[in-house]
Amino acid sequence: MDKLGYILLVDDNENDLELTQHALSQYKLANEIITLRDGAEALDFFYRRGKFSSRPNGDPIVVLLDIKMPKVDGIEVLRVMKGDPNLQPIPVVMLTSSRQGPDVDECYRLGANAYVVKPVDFQQFSDAVKTVGKFWAVLNEPYSGETSSRGPAVVPQRSQ
Amino acid sequence: MQFNNVVLFAIGLSVLSIVGILSYSNAQREQTDREWVTHTYQVLESIDGVARGVADAENGQRGYILTGNESEFQRYQQGSGDIYTNLRVLTQLTTDNPNQQRNVSLLKDLAETKLARMQAALRVRKELGQRATAEAIWKAASQELMAEIRDRVNAMRAEEQRLLQERSARTQRASRNTKLAIILGNILSVGFLLMAGFAVGTELLERKRAEKALRESEERFRLAVSGVTTYAILTLDPEGRVASWNAGAERIKGYAAEEIIGKHFSCFYRQEEVAAGKPGIELKIASSQGRFEDEGWRLRKDGSCFWANVMITAMRGADGKLIGFSNVTRDLTERKIAEENIRELNRELEQHVAELTVANRELDAFTYSLAHDLRAPLRHIHGFATILAQTGKEKLGTEGQRFLGKILKSSKEMGTLVDELLDFARLGRLELQHTEVDLRRLVEEVRQQLEPETQGRRLTWEVGALPDVSGDPALLRQVLINLISNAVKYTNKKENARIEIGSNNGSGEITVFVRDNGAGFEMQYAQKLFRVFQRLHRAEDFEGTGVGLANVRRIIERHGGRVWAEGHPGQGATFYFSLPLKEIR
Numbered sequence: 001m002d003k004l005g006y007i008l009l010v011d012d013n014e015n016d017l018e019l020t021q022h023a024l025s026q027y028k029l030a031n032e033i034i035t036l037r038d039g040a041e042a043l044d045f046f047y048r049r050g051k052f053s054s055r056p057n058g059d060p061i062v063v064l065l066d067i068k069m070p071k072v073d074g075i076e077v078l079r080v081m082k083g084d085p086n087l088q089p090i091p092v093v094m095l096t097s098s099r100q101g102p103d104v105d106e107c108y109r110l111g112a113n114a115y116v117v118k119p120v121d122f123q124q125f126s127d128a129v130k131t132v133g134k135f136w137a138v139l140n141e142p143y144s145g146e147t148s149s150r151g152p153a154v155v156p157q158r159s160q
Numbered sequence: 161m162q163f164n165n166v167v168l169f170a171i172g173l174s175v176l177s178i179v180g181i182l183s184y185s186n187a188q189r190e191q192t193d194r195e196w197v198t199h200t201y202q203v204l205e206s207i208d209g210v211a212r213g214v215a216d217a218e219n220g221q222r223g224y225i226l227t228g229n230e231s232e233f234q235r236y237q238q239g240s241g242d243i244y245t246n247l248r249v250l251t252q253l254t255t256d257n258p259n260q261q262r263n264v265s266l267l268k269d270l271a272e273t274k275l276a277r278m279q280a281a282l283r284v285r286k287e288l289g290q291r292a293t294a295e296a297i298w299k300a301a302s303q304e305l306m307a308e309i310r311d312r313v314n315a316m317r318a319e320e321q322r323l324l325q326e327r328s329a330r331t332q333r334a335s336r337n338t339k340l341a342i343i344l345g346n347i348l349s350v351g352f353l354l355m356a357g358f359a360v361g362t363e364l365l366e367r368k369r370a371e372k373a374l375r376e377s378e379e380r381f382r383l384a385v386s387g388v389t390t391y392a393i394l395t396l397d398p399e400g401r402v403a404s405w406n407a408g409a410e411r412i413k414g415y416a417a418e419e420i421i422g423k424h425f426s427c428f429y430r431q432e433e434v435a436a437g438k439p440g441i442e443l444k445i446a447s448s449q450g451r452f453e454d455e456g457w458r459l460r461k462d463g464s465c466f467w468a469n470v471m472i473t474a475m476r477g478a479d480g481k482l483i484g485f486s487n488v489t490r491d492l493t494e495r496k497i498a499e500e501n502i503r504e505l506n507r508e509l510e511q512h513v514a515e516l517t518v519a520n521r522e523l524d525a526f527t528y529s530l531a532h533d534l535r536a537p538l539r540h541i542h543g544f545a546t547i548l549a550q551t552g553k554e555k556l557g558t559e560g561q562r563f564l565g566k567i568l569k570s571s572k573e574m575g576t577l578v579d580e581l582l583d584f585a586r587l588g589r590l591e592l593q594h595t596e597v598d599l600r601r602l603v604e605e606v607r608q609q610l611e612p613e614t615q616g617r618r619l620t621w622e623v624g625a626l627p628d629v630s631g632d633p634a635l636l637r638q639v640l641i642n643l644i645s646n647a648v649k650y651t652n653k654k655e656n657a658r659i660e661i662g663s664n665n666g667s668g669e670i671t672v673f674v675r676d677n678g679a680g681f682e683m684q685y686a687q688k689l690f691r692v693f694q695r696l697h698r699a700e701d702f703e704g705t706g707v708g709l710a711n712v713r714r715i716i717e718r719h720g721g722r723v724w725a726e727g728h729p730g731q732g733a734t735f736y737f738s739l740p741l742k743e744i745r
Contacts, residue, residue, distance in 0.1 A: 015540040022547060097535050120539045120575025122546035 005061030005142055006032040010042045012069040023126035024133045031137045039072030059090050062136035067096040082111035089143040093132055165359040172352030179345035186338035193331040200324045203253050206246045211313045213242030221278045225285045225294045243271050267312045274305045392489040398482045400425050400443055412491045414461030428458045446472040467496035527585040531578045542571040580707040587714045592632045599626040603661055606640045613648055624662030627670055629739050635715045642708040643674040643735050649702055650678035669738045677732035686725050
């Protein structure tokens, strides 16, 4: 396994990807950020299918997963991951445009490790992304393959 | 007949029978008495016979002694025979009387002694032919014993006479008593029978009077029933055939009395009900349970239907035997139609409500997805504008920076608006969490939360008594944030701002108010305040999206309460909300 784990960012929206990456980069994380554009790609990535059949070994230290995506949405990806004993220990943070009641509950039921609503205000948004990145990439001790280490949920920041 | 009369008759009849028995026994006794009298005369006859026999024997003896004439001797024999015959009869007749028996026995001795003497004299004359001697004996003995015999005969006669008198007296006495008893008895029994007769007569009169009264009462009742037109009142015989029919029955069901009487009442039922045996079942139930009530369609003579309320009551005689049924039927068709109309209206109303609910939900869903989809591009605008402001400031120039500032401000405002819209849409679907909420503490928390906005201002708070209420704490907090932050916002141009928060207890509800002395509003627009996007002030004067009070209204109405407001321009505003008290413990 690499010395520093990488962050997997899954979002269909180019703008969101760019803004998220910008926010993460502001914190100057040394971790590599891998971006994927939809749920189908994410599943291919985890199961080494198609273009990911020869990707290097190693799981991400955290997955930032958008909910609304074409083909396979974030909730479906979450369901598959948390249903697979090999993928289940990987922390998953749901990143979404809005707090849609049923979605939040559904994600926690499926085993999401956190649920973050992206604020409209970019300063707030970038604070949220940085906090998430700092927590999972720096503070959290990743799963060693022997013991389970589920991170606590990050309280979503709300725009008032 | 009454018991008393029976007793009177019984007494009268008993007295009569006693009288009958008395007269019979009296007749019997008179018969016996007459027999005794006859008996006495026989005894007297025999006594005289003995006396006559002695005299004949004496005369015969004398004649024969004097004349030697054989016929005189026979006369003597005749006489002595009579004596014996009569003595024998006497002995028999006086067996009941020891006195007389003794007398008879003495008389017999005397007669025999006398006859023995005569026998001796006659023998001297007849066998010895000595007339003189015989004459001497006769003369010597002729007066001998005659006196004793006469005395004895008289004594016996006297005895019999006495007995006769005694018996007659007794008979007369008994006869008199009997007569008296018969007369009295007859009078008595006539009296009792008269009394009984009188009583029976009175009773008969009374019965006649009662029967007349009953007949009149029945007639009145029949007239009353037959005149009723709002109810069909009919009677049925035990088999269900119509026995009587009133005006109401004719009016409601269409049959005249003479057409329907005698027909079976199942002709009032629809064919399928008759086939199912409903009329018979109803009679059976009425008979076993006393009565049967039903509502349903019934047929008129012309075949049309009416909605009837039917009450069938079993009628039983004093002995409990079923004598028929009464059937009271009301025509409730109009009520039924009205009910049907109401039901139809209700059904339509429910359908409208359901449609409205669906439409509301769709609207909420639409608002939600619209807001959700608007949010992403807004975020991008704000995000990239921010990055631009951070990284490309120099290239923009003053004017460019001002425009960028407007882009940032507008996109942020729109973000707020979209978020509030999302909240508003969410409120329509959210399930309320009901717990006990301490309003006073909630107000305190909101005040602290708003402190950054009130810093540096002269603002007087007056918080009165606030009760615990039942509701959703997060939502009620949102209500208070909205109302109090409004008060803070609209007083920010006042020198001496004052915000008053308090409550009143009404009947079944609690009213909370938030009062300020700020900008206020014109009362004619009070209703618009609580509608989405409705604002009474320009954004330059007071910031706002026009969603906050709409949210307040939604939350309070979801709690079963009401919201309203009072205000005057420049003098301030008071916002009220009420909550029902029902679920407060």
